Amino acid sequence: MLxxxxxxxxxxxxxxxHDLGRMGLFLLRTLRGGVQQPFRFRAMLRQxxxxxxxxxxxxxxxxxxxxxxxxxQGYYTLRKFGSEGMLGSAVSLSLLREMGPVLTAxxxxxxxxxxxxxxxxxxxxxxxxxxxxxxxxxxxxYLLMPKFLATMISLPLLTMVFNVVGIFGGYLxxxxxxxxxxxxxxxxxxxxxxxxxxxxxLVKSLVFGLLIVWICTGRGYFxxxxxxxxxxxxxxxxxxxQAVVISSISILLWDYILxxxxx
Amino acid sequence: xxxxxxIQLREVVKTFGTQRVLDRVxxxxxxxxxxxxxxxxxxxxxVTLKLILGLMKPDSGxxxxxxxxxxxxxxxxxxxxxxxxxxxxxxxxxxxxxxVFDNVALPLQxxxxxxxxxxxxxxxxxxxxxxxxxxxxxxxxxLSGGMKKRVGLARALQLQPEIMLFDEPTTGLDPEKTMxxxxxxxxxxxKFGYTAIIVSHDxxxxxxxxxxxxxxxxxxxxxxxxxxxIQLSQIPxxxxxxxxxxxxxxxxxxxE
Amino acid sequence: MKKINxxxxxxxxxxxxxxxxxxxxxxxxxxxxxxxxRSYTVSADFDSISGLKVGAILEIxxxxxxxxxxxxxxxxxxxxxxxxxxxxxxxxxxxxxxVRTQGIIGxxxxxxxxxxxxxxxxxxxxxxETESAIDLEEMVSKYxxxxx
Numbered sequence: 001m002l003x004x005x006x007x008x009x010x011x012x013x014x015x016x017x018h019d020l021g022r023m024g025l026f027l028l029r030t031l032r033g034g035v036q037q038p039f040r041f042r043a044m045l046r047q048x049x050x051x052x053x054x055x056x057x058x059x060x061x062x063x064x065x066x067x068x069x070x071x072x073q074g075y076y077t078l079r080k081f082g083s084e085g086m087l088g089s090a091v092s093l094s095l096l097r098e099m100g101p102v103l104t105a106x107x108x109x110x111x112x113x114x115x116x117x118x119x120x121x122x123x124x125x126x127x128x129x130x131x132x133x134x135x136x137x138x139x140x141x142y143l144l145m146p147k148f149l150a151t152m153i154s155l156p157l158l159t160m161v162f163n164v165v166g167i168f169g170g171y172l173x174x175x176x177x178x179x180x181x182x183x184x185x186x187x188x189x190x191x192x193x194x195x196x197x198x199x200x201x202l203v204k205s206l207v208f209g210l211l212i213v214w215i216c217t218g219r220g221y222f223x224x225x226x227x228x229x230x231x232x233x234x235x236x237x238x239x240x241x242q243a244v245v246i247s248s249i250s251i252l253l254w255d256y257i258l259x260x261x262x263x
Numbered sequence: 264x265x266x267x268x269x270i271q272l273r274e275v276v277k278t279f280g281t282q283r284v285l286d287r288v289x290x291x292x293x294x295x296x297x298x299x300x301x302x303x304x305x306x307x308x309x310v311t312l313k314l315i316l317g318l319m320k321p322d323s324g325x326x327x328x329x330x331x332x333x334x335x336x337x338x339x340x341x342x343x344x345x346x347x348x349x350x351x352x353x354x355x356x357x358x359x360x361x362x363v364f365d366n367v368a369l370p371l372q373x374x375x376x377x378x379x380x381x382x383x384x385x386x387x388x389x390x391x392x393x394x395x396x397x398x399x400x401x402x403x404x405x406l407s408g409g410m411k412k413r414v415g416l417a418r419a420l421q422l423q424p425e426i427m428l429f430d431e432p433t434t435g436l437d438p439e440k441t442m443x444x445x446x447x448x449x450x451x452x453x454k455f456g457y458t459a460i461i462v463s464h465d466x467x468x469x470x471x472x473x474x475x476x477x478x479x480x481x482x483x484x485x486x487x488x489x490x491x492x493i494q495l496s497q498i499p500x501x502x503x504x505x506x507x508x509x510x511x512x513x514x515x516x517x518x519e
Numbered sequence: 520m521k522k523i524n525x526x527x528x529x530x531x532x533x534x535x536x537x538x539x540x541x542x543x544x545x546x547x548x549x550x551x552x553x554x555x556x557r558s559y560t561v562s563a564d565f566d567s568i569s570g571l572k573v574g575a576i577l578e579i580x581x582x583x584x585x586x587x588x589x590x591x592x593x594x595x596x597x598x599x600x601x602x603x604x605x606x607x608x609x610x611x612x613x614x615x616x617x618v619r620t621q622g623i624i625g626x627x628x629x630x631x632x633x634x635x636x637x638x639x640x641x642x643x644x645x646x647x648e649t650e651s652a653i654d655l656e657e658m659v660s661k662y663x664x665x666x667x
Contacts, residue, residue, distance in 0.1 A: 045529045053532035085621070092547065123359070130318055131356035135418075136342035137373045157536025164539040187576075187583065191626055193547035194574040198540075 015227055022225075026218045030148055033140030043146040051112040051147075052154030056161065058107050063162040066099055067091065067169020074170070075178050088185035089192035091170035092163075096197045100163040102255050105208035108155060109247045113216040116147055117243040120220030121236040129221070144221075148213050155209035156202055163201065200262045207258060211250045219243035267330070269294045269426065269458055270315060275324035277310055284310050286482030287324065292475075294425075297452070297459040299469045302479035303504055308462045309353075311479070312430055315460070316348060317341050346374065349424030349457070353431045355415035357403040363414050364390070364399035370421045389417045393447065409440035413447065420451060427452075429461040445472065478504065558585060558603040559642035563616045566651040568598040571618055571627040577602055579631050584608045587629065602629065609639040610646070617650030627652060 074090040120143070123129050132139045167189070174180045219226065219239045226242070229235040268291040277285040284307035292298050300308050313319045314326055317333050325332045328344050336344065357366045364386060371382045390396050393413045403411060412432060419427060432448070433441040449472065452459060463469045470476075476487045480500045487493045496502060568590065577585040585604035593599030604610060613634030620627055631646070640646070 042525070045525050048529045048532065049525050052536070053528045056532065056535070089626070096543070096547075126354050126359075127352045127356040128358055130313075130316075131350065131352055131358075133318060134316055134345055134348060134350045135370045135374065135422075136345045137369070138338075142373070153533075154536075157533060157540070160536050160539035160543060163543055188626075190547055191574065191576050191628070194572065195544065198544050198547065202540075 019222075019227075022222060023214070023218050026221060027214055029140045030144045030214075033138055033142075033145045034148070036138060036141045040142065040146050043142075044150050047146050047150030048154055050115075051108065051150050052158060055108055055111050055154070055158060058111055059104060059158050059162050060165055062103055062107055063100075063165035064169040064172075066103060066162075067095065067166035067171075068173040070094055070099070070166070071170035071173030071178070075174055075180065084180050085184040086188055086192075087170070087174045087180050088187065088189035091174065092167055092189040092193050093197060095163050095166040095170070096193060096201045097259070098255070100159050100166060101201050101204035101208060102251060104159045104162045104205065105155065105212060105251045106248055108151070108158065108209075109212050109216070109244055109251070112151070113212045113247055114240050114244050116213065117216040117220040117240045118236055120144075120217050121223040121239055122220075124221060124223050125232060125236060144217055147217055148210075151213035152206060152209040155212070156205040159201060159205040196262075200258075203262065204255065204258050207254055208251050211254060212247050215247045215250060216243045219246070266293055268292055269329060270460075271327040271330075272311075272314075273325045273327065275314065275326060276322045277307070277314065277319070278322055283482050285314075285321070285479075285484075288482070288484045290477060290484060290486070292458065292460060294458050295456060296474040297461065297472050299473040299476045300460065300462045300479065301464070301469075301476060301504075306479040307482065308479055309430060312428055312460070312462055316350065316428065317345065346422060347425040349419035349422070349427045351412065351415045351419050351427070351429045351432055353434060355403070355411035357411060357414055357418070359403055361402075362399065363395065363401050363403070363406070366403070366414060367399075367417045367421060370418060374422060385421070389420060393417050408435050409443065412436070412444055416447060416451065420455065423455060424457055427457045427459050429459065429463070431462055431464065433463065445469075448472065480504070558605055559640075560588065560601055560603055561610065561640050561642075561644045561646055562599055562601050563646040563649050564593050564597040564599050565616075565618060565649045566597060567654070568600060568618050568627070569652045569654060570620075571598075571600070571629070571652065575626060576628050577604060577631060578628060579608065579610075579633065584631070600629070610644075611636040612638045612640055612644070612646075613648065614640075614646055615648040615650060616646045618652040620653070620655075 070091045071087065074087050074094075075084060078084050078086055078090065120129075123143070129139050129143070132142060171182075171185060175182045175185050219242055220236075223229065223235050223239045224231075226235070226239055229238045229242075270290075270292040272288055272290040275285050275288045276283070288311075290311075300311060302308050310319065314321055315328075317336070320334055325334055327333070328347070331340075331344070333341060333344055357363075358369070361369065367389060368382050368386045371377055371385060375382075377385070387396070387399075390399055393416060395410070395413055395417060398406070398410065403414070406414065429448070432444055436444065448459070451457075459472075461469060461473070474488075476493055478485045478487070478493065478496075478501055480498065485496070485498065485501060487496075493501070571587065571590065573587055573590055575587045576583050577587070585602055585608070587600055588603045589601040591599050591601075600616075602616075610631060611634050613636040615632045615634065617630050617632070618627055619630045634648075
């Protein structure tokens with residue numbers, strides 16, 4: 001009984017180590033796929049449309065409301081200290097450093113990450129990936145590299161859109177609704193934001209982009225080897241859920257790590 | 264036989280968890296001939312196919328293609344060997360995001376230096392040959408199972424493979440479509456002269472095409488050079504398999 | 520109607536994203552691309568600038584006239600601050616630069632009080648009269664414990 005339990009723990013540990021190694025090799029092979037020719041430029045464009053351009057609506061709404069809430073909350077908190085003038089800097093700093101990159105990454109995970117995972121998973125299940133291999137077409141170059149590049153190009157751009165829309169959301173709530181002086185709002189913003197804040201947001205969104213596409217496509221790619229996922233359509237749905245959960249947690253984890261390093 | 268075998272399996276072992284799917288299996292496949300791999304489900308038919316294609320590695324033993332061991336090859340050498348292979352997958356494995364035309368053109372675009380116009384001509388010629396003309400703009404999701412198989416066959420034949428592998432080519436097709444696939448198989452083999460390996464349940468129908476039948480049973484492989492011999496086998500599991508898959512055939516000979 | 524193709528959609532998306540980036544870095548970052556043409560740099564040494572950051576604003580009579588562009592440790596353990604000031608705003612050589620705080624807990628900024636001299640500072644000039652940051656904690660402790 002006890003022996004059995006220890007055996008199970010050992011087996012599980014081995015499985016997770018194996019899984020981690022597999023994901024690491026997956027990333028390396030994709031990077032190698034990136035330097036191989038021919039580069040699929042049009043496929044990458046299509047992916048940018050899918051991941052980036054088609055996410056604009058979601059990002060726009062999320063950003064506008066996040067900015068407005070920040071304006072509202074910030075105003076009532078700052079009013080206690082009589083520093084409503086700091087509202088601009090509070091809104092812009094929280095957006096640029098934290099909310100922008102993190103919320104954009106979470107929205108893209110939910111919208112595009114899950115779709116990528118399911119797509120790759122279905123391709124694995126219906127032997128499309130095997131078929132590519134049998135035609136001596138490297139699936140890492142053909143299938144995955146366009147997705148990796150597209151995500152890493154789209155996410156920083158989406159984050160910037162999020163920041164700008166969010167700031168105007170904050171402006172709307174703070175200045176138009178609550179009557180903070182517009183000059184003070186923008187002045188405070190310009191004073192407190194430094195280039196480092198923008199660069200920090202950019203670095204974060206690049207790292208998050210890599211995490212999203214790596215975890216989501218990786219889970220889909222190994223859909224047939226994931227422990228306890230089952231087979232067929234059920235496996236794809238379980239693995240997609242797993243991919244979204246792991247991506248989201250990794251984003252928050254790396255957000256902390258990057259903040260600690262970059263601040 | 265004077266010719267050297269094109270594919271050789273030597274003492275191949277493959278285990279999944281605790282189940283030994285292939286237990287020191289030996290198999291020779293000779294050029295230009297048709298081999299049918301049969302056996303109940305879960306007996307390792309598809310695994311054998313994947314091993315030959317290099318999609319899986321055996322636990323031990325070696326697999327020789329043209330006398331070269333593919334189990335120790337790196338990617339580049341493997342890709343070179345794969346250019347000899349054409350595969351028709353069970354579900355055809357067409358890329359969902361590409362039209363029929365682009366699916367068939369894919370191997371030419373990716374593996375050859377042919378120009379756009381040459382590729383177009385070649386693809387259209389194959390599509391005409393397989394009766395797919397008029398469907399080239401459709402996407403795989405809009406095709407019936409039989410059509411998908413034909414597109415898959417067209418794609419596999421683009422690079423004139425030396426060896427064609429068929430994974431359950433007729434599963435899920437009605438008898439009429441099944442006959443059509445076998446007719447196409449016969450036609451294309453006559454034209455291209457490829458070596459064929461067919462994994463199939465369809466024992467009675469495949470009999471007419473096979474030069475050699477191998478039955479997988481409990482990790483062991485039994486080879487019948489004359490397909491008729493399979494009915495005379497004394498191994499109880501094979502008798503049961505024969506009875507289950509071609510009952511009427513068995514009965515008719517029994518009645519005599 | 521012509522089908523909207525991939526290139527167009529992606530192009531619009533990328534331009535929108537890039538414009539947002541440009542807006543943020545020009546509007547909010549401490550240097551705008553054009554700032555160098557429109558401003559001149561002067562420096563000043565302070566005993567202490569505690570809390571002053573690169574990018575902090577410069578005010579004359581409450582009007583924003585420039586930014587702090589660099590902070591370094593100068594001679595005699597004094598803080599050397601470089602400031603970019605708008606070209607249209609002349610600062611004369613006997614001006615006083617002082618580090619101030621907006622409100623009680625607000626950001627630090629530099630206030631410049633103009634002097635009476637006729638000689639104005641040129642690019643690379645130096646403001647010699649400075650007032651250091653007022654250390655709130657020090658003041659509070661002086662008030663509570665009396666002079667140490």
